[in-house]
Amino acid sequence: xxxxxxxxxxxxxxxxxxxxxxxxxxxxxxxxxxxxxxxxxxxxxxxxxxxxxxxxxxxxxxxxxxxxxxxxxxxxxxxxxxxxxxxxxxxxxxxxxxxxxxxxxxxxxxxxxxxxxxxxxxxxxxxxxxxxxxxxxxxxxxxxxxxxxxxxxxxxxxxxxxxxxxxxxxxxxxxxxxxxxxxxxxxxxxxxxxxxxxxxxxxxxxxxxxxxxxxxxxxxxxxxxxxxxxxxxxxxxxxxxxxxxxxxxxxxxxxxxxxxxxxxxxxxxxxxxxxxxxxxxxxxxxxxxxxxxxxxxxxxxxxxxxxxxxxxxxxxxxxxxxxxxxxxxxxxxxxxxxxxxxxxxxxxxxxxxxxxxxxxxxxxxxxxxxxxxxxxxxxxxxxxxxxxxxxxxxxxxxxxxxxxxxxxxxxxxxxxxxxxxxxxxxxxxxxxxxxxxxxxxxxxxxxxxxxxxxxxxxxxxxxxxxxxxxxxxxxxxxxxxxxxxxxxxxxxxxxxxxxxxxxxxxxxxxxxxxxxxxxxxxxxxxxxxxxxxxxxxxxxxxxxxxxxxxxxxxxxxxxxxxxxxxxxxxxxxxxxxxxxxxxxxxxxxxxxxx
RNA sequence: GUUUCUGUAGCUCAGCAGGAUAGAGCGUUCGCCUCCUAAGCGAAAGGCCGGCGGUUCGAAUCCGCCCAGGAACACCA
Numbered sequence: 001x002x003x004x005x006x007x008x009x010x011x012x013x014x015x016x017x018x019x020x021x022x023x024x025x026x027x028x029x030x031x032x033x034x035x036x037x038x039x040x041x042x043x044x045x046x047x048x049x050x051x052x053x054x055x056x057x058x059x060x061x062x063x064x065x066x067x068x069x070x071x072x073x074x075x076x077x078x079x080x081x082x083x084x085x086x087x088x089x090x091x092x093x094x095x096x097x098x099x100x101x102x103x104x105x106x107x108x109x110x111x112x113x114x115x116x117x118x119x120x121x122x123x124x125x126x127x128x129x130x131x132x133x134x135x136x137x138x139x140x141x142x143x144x145x146x147x148x149x150x151x152x153x154x155x156x157x158x159x160x161x162x163x164x165x166x167x168x169x170x171x172x173x174x175x176x177x178x179x180x181x182x183x184x185x186x187x188x189x190x191x192x193x194x195x196x197x198x199x200x201x202x203x204x205x206x207x208x209x210x211x212x213x214x215x216x217x218x219x220x221x222x223x224x225x226x227x228x229x230x231x232x233x234x235x236x237x238x239x240x241x242x243x244x245x246x247x248x249x250x251x252x253x254x255x256x257x258x259x260x261x262x263x264x265x266x267x268x269x270x271x272x273x274x275x276x277x278x279x280x281x282x283x284x285x286x287x288x289x290x291x292x293x294x295x296x297x298x299x300x301x302x303x304x305x306x307x308x309x310x311x312x313x314x315x316x317x318x319x320x321x322x323x324x325x326x327x328x329x330x331x332x333x334x335x336x337x338x339x340x341x342x343x344x345x346x347x348x349x350x351x352x353x354x355x356x357x358x359x360x361x362x363x364x365x366x367x368x369x370x371x372x373x374x375x376x377x378x379x380x381x382x383x384x385x386x387x388x389x390x391x392x393x394x395x396x397x398x399x400x401x402x403x404x405x406x407x408x409x410x411x412x413x414x415x416x417x418x419x420x421x422x423x424x425x426x427x428x429x430x431x432x433x434x435x436x437x438x439x440x441x442x443x444x445x446x447x448x449x450x451x452x453x454x455x456x457x458x459x460x461x462x463x464x465x466x467x468x469x470x471x472x473x474x475x476x477x478x479x480x481x482x483x484x485x486x487x488x489x490x491x492x493x494x495x496x497x498x499x500x501x502x503x504x505x506x507x508x509x510x511x512x513x514x515x516x517x518x519x520x521x522x523x524x525x526x527x528x529x530x531x532x533x534x535x536x537x538x539x540x541x542x543x544x545x546x547x548x549x550x551x552x553x554x555x556x557x558x559x560x561x562x563x564x565x566x567x568x569x570x571x572x573x574x575x576x577x578x579x580x581x582x583x584x585x586x587x588x589x590x591x592x593x594x
Numbered sequence: 595g596u597u598u599c600u601g602u603a604g605c606u607c608a609g610c611a612g613g614a615u616a617g618a619g620c621g622u623u624c625g626c627c628u629c630c631u632a633a634g635c636g637a638a639a640g641g642c643c644g645g646c647g648g649u650u651c652g653a654a655u656c657c658g659c660c661c662a663g664g665a666a667c668a669c670c671a
Contacts, residue, residue, distance in 0.1 A: 027611090031614095032609095032613085032614075032616095032617095033614060033615080035615095036614080040613090040614090042612095042613055042614095045613070045651080045652085048651075049651085055651085078614080079614090080613090080614085080651080080652085081613095082613080082614065122671090124671085161671065163671095164670080164671070165670075165671085166671085270671090293668085294668080294669080295669085296668075296669050298668075298669090306597095307596095307597070307598090308596065308597035308598075308666095308667080309596075309597080309667075310667090311667075311668045312668065313668085314668055314669050316669085317669045318669060319669080321669085323669070323670075323671080324670075324671050327671095350599080350665080350666095351665060351666065352666090352671090353598085353599095353665090353666070354597095354598095354666055354667065355666095355671090358668095379599095381599090381600095381664095381665095382664095382665095388663095388664095415633085416633090419633055451607080451608090452606095452607070452608095453607090453608090455599080456599090456600075456607095457600085457664080458606085458607085459605095459606065459607095461605095461606075463620095464605095464606070464619090464620070467619095467620080467633090468633035468634095469619075469620075469633075469634090470606095470618085470619035470620060471606095471607080471608090471618065471619050471620090472619085474633070475619095475633075475634095477633095478631080478633050478634080479634095481631075481633095482630085482631060482634085485630070485631065486630050489630065490630090534608085538608065538609095538618090541618080541619090542618090545618090548634060548635070549635070549636090551630080551634080551635085552634070552635045552636085553635085554630095555629075555630075556630060557629095557630045558629075558630075593631080594631085594633070
């Protein structure tokens, strides 16, 4: 369905044309003065100069042509040249009925679906997920869902950091500790053991230890480099060990992402792209793009229009090893081959902007992608503590995601219990309260993150995010639970919800809620077009406010007029469905009660 | 140093294809539970939209300069 604002724009354009004015710049938008009108059009003002006429006079002429409209009500020209208007109640009821009749509430699927690969993980093997991984997971998951809801084919890839020095470090440290393992015996030709010689917690301890040693001890560092090179060269024992490190890590990562309600279609990593490197490099060389510079193989990516210097992109180090950019380029080749996507979207820390600018340019120049393949970089800001500096534990270390989640669950549980006592109402059981705390806690965390613009840094504040007041996840969930509760009682009274039973009701509170519901399709479309989940958050917060106002002013279950009541219920049901769809697209869900 | 992002109420943030009186929430103050979850609703106070210029009938929004803070600037990922 078309958005109401667009439908009104069409009518206004017709009216401008009929009045003899150009209509190309005419646009109707939601009014920024709700006390005056519901929608407004400012199109008359810029015409004043060329038409040599007062804008108000133009507006008046245009308004003359709107009198027969079935959608527009109370159109009037106001100084200095605004055209104010309302939506006819009868039309709005009809529009909402149509919305409610479709399972997608008027939000059409793309006619020409795109294939989009979203790269939004980037966790490192053998390292626990920490808060630095939170944003890409949360934002990427939401973007994936928004794009899917819009009808596109979306492939989410975790893109593991499973290649490079880190693997060499782990192997080196393992060898130090258990030199007798068969993996290190070069003369060994048999099968390697099924059971890995370490657990996930071993790995999580081994890596930082090795990393520290390597920084302090040059000989150790050299050994790690050598191990990395041999692994990359395909040494059997190292490959076997690598597979086991991978397997142990991925199992753990999957568990962690699941707790976040984040899931990936692909569990590929940097290592999977390695086989595409030789061909990719050869292509760049053949096309004369790659050349030697200070011993390294580089591709120049500077462009004349650059306002700053963009250094050449290094494809191969002077020691012959590949690096970050190499792997990312090879991954692009792999993705083009496997999926031929129309777009690849990277949801990555914004500090990597420069790197991706280089990679994208090489990919375009070298023809690794089609000329019209969109390579997009969504750089997100850091999550800071209350002091405005990057979020740390009390001891100053990086906080593990699991720990953060647990803190939130605990805090949520405490609040739920507290509220139940305060209310003195039905006590839910221990288990249910714990379950609810998890659902609400996750919503608190995700909403707290997503309600900020992705590209900006934001302050993580546990107390604020888990609060039930204000612009928070819990507040949204509470609103949904309220709506669910009424619907349940309505049905318990033996009545059936008629989703399309909208009637024109002369009640400003009802109309306000209706207008807000009608914005749904536009909000989703905008959020997709602008890769902006925070717009969905802003919308549901507003919708929740309007709903709670309506709820407070209107007796629904006590309404005597059955038809009127059915209309209220239809509106409430539509509101609930919209809210539920929105939070699903944001990546969390609501409990039955709280 | 160069480039770039950010600067809006005490705090946390919206708004930025220019439009009418710059919006929320928290915090502060004051109302509202015989009634569908008060985890709610209503109201008040609180702002030279970092500063100075420019474009425009009109600027938080566009342009220039300045100030302050963050980030990135070839062989780490």
